Amino acid sequence: xxxxxxxxxxxxxxxxxxxxxxxxxxxxxxxxxxxxxxxxxxxxxxxxxxxxxxxxxxxxxxxxxxxxxxxxxxxxxxxxxxxxxxxxxxxxxxxxxxxxxxxxxxxxxxxxxxxxxxxxxxxxxxxxxxxxxxxxxxxxxxxxxxxxxxxxxxxxxxxxxxxxxxxxxxxxxxxxxxxxxxxxxxxxxxxxxxxxxxxxxxxxxxxxxxxxxxxx
Numbered sequence: 001x002x003x004x005x006x007x008x009x010x011x012x013x014x015x016x017x018x019x020x021x022x023x024x025x026x027x028x029x030x031x032x033x034x035x036x037x038x039x040x041x042x043x044x045x046x047x048x049x050x051x052x053x054x055x056x057x058x059x060x061x062x063x064x065x066x067x068x069x070x071x072x073x074x075x076x077x078x079x080x081x082x083x084x085x086x087x088x089x090x091x092x093x094x095x096x097x098x099x100x101x102x103x104x105x106x107x108x109x110x111x112x113x114x115x116x117x118x119x120x121x122x123x124x125x126x127x128x129x130x131x132x133x134x135x136x137x138x139x140x141x142x143x144x145x146x147x148x149x150x151x152x153x154x155x156x157x158x159x160x161x162x163x164x165x166x167x168x169x170x171x172x173x174x175x176x177x178x179x180x181x182x183x184x185x186x187x188x189x190x191x192x193x194x195x196x197x198x199x200x201x202x203x204x205x206x207x208x209x210x211x212x213x214x215x216x
Contacts, residue, residue, distance in 0.1 A: 031167050035149050038167070048189070048191050049188065050066070050187070050188045051066065054185075055182070055183055067086060069084040077093055079093050092203065146168050148167075149165045150163070173188065
């Protein structure tokens with residue numbers, strides 16, 4: 001059981017880093033137009049997410065795990081991504097360091113953020129505005145009322161082959177992440193609030209009492 005939980009935790013962290021508008025846009029605006037306007041006009045945001053991990057078995061897609069939680073971010077490189085179910089885990093960055101907190105284990109892993117966000121899925125929400133430096137962007141078409149944008153990482157050392165960003169009314173409402181092993185991570189976003197007022201210390205990580213600390 002512990003091995004299964006550890007594997008699930010590793011998959012979520014991998015998604016995260018291998019794995020976050022000024023005026024409303026018209027409904028017929030292309031995905032690229034909506035995305036560029038969103039990136040230019042959104043300095044911070046918060047909302048809720050649902051994540052499903054999907055695998056292909058026997059020609060059919062099967063949901064292997066689900067999780068949900070909340071997020072908050074401020075560009076570039078500051079975010080708090082909190083898994084609430086099925087267990088609590090926090091991925092938090094202050095612009096310089098990444099803190100991964102596992103509540104069940106009371107363990108904190110600290111990593112240098114560096115350029116890790118650059119070509120990862122996290123760059124879509126949390127990175128700088130210069131996304132075309134790290135991704136090749138193209139239109140992905142309309143599906144169920146959502147305009148899709150396709151992002152192909154330019155870096156060869158990322159484990160993700162393709163990232164889809166679904167946009168509606170000028171904000172991301174979904175993401176699809178396909179890795180080199182055929183696994184797909186499906187994310188949906190709700191209650192997406194752009195440019196909320198955030199306290200100055202919002203992204204400061206306070207080390208939990210008695211937590212084991214691992215430096216990487």
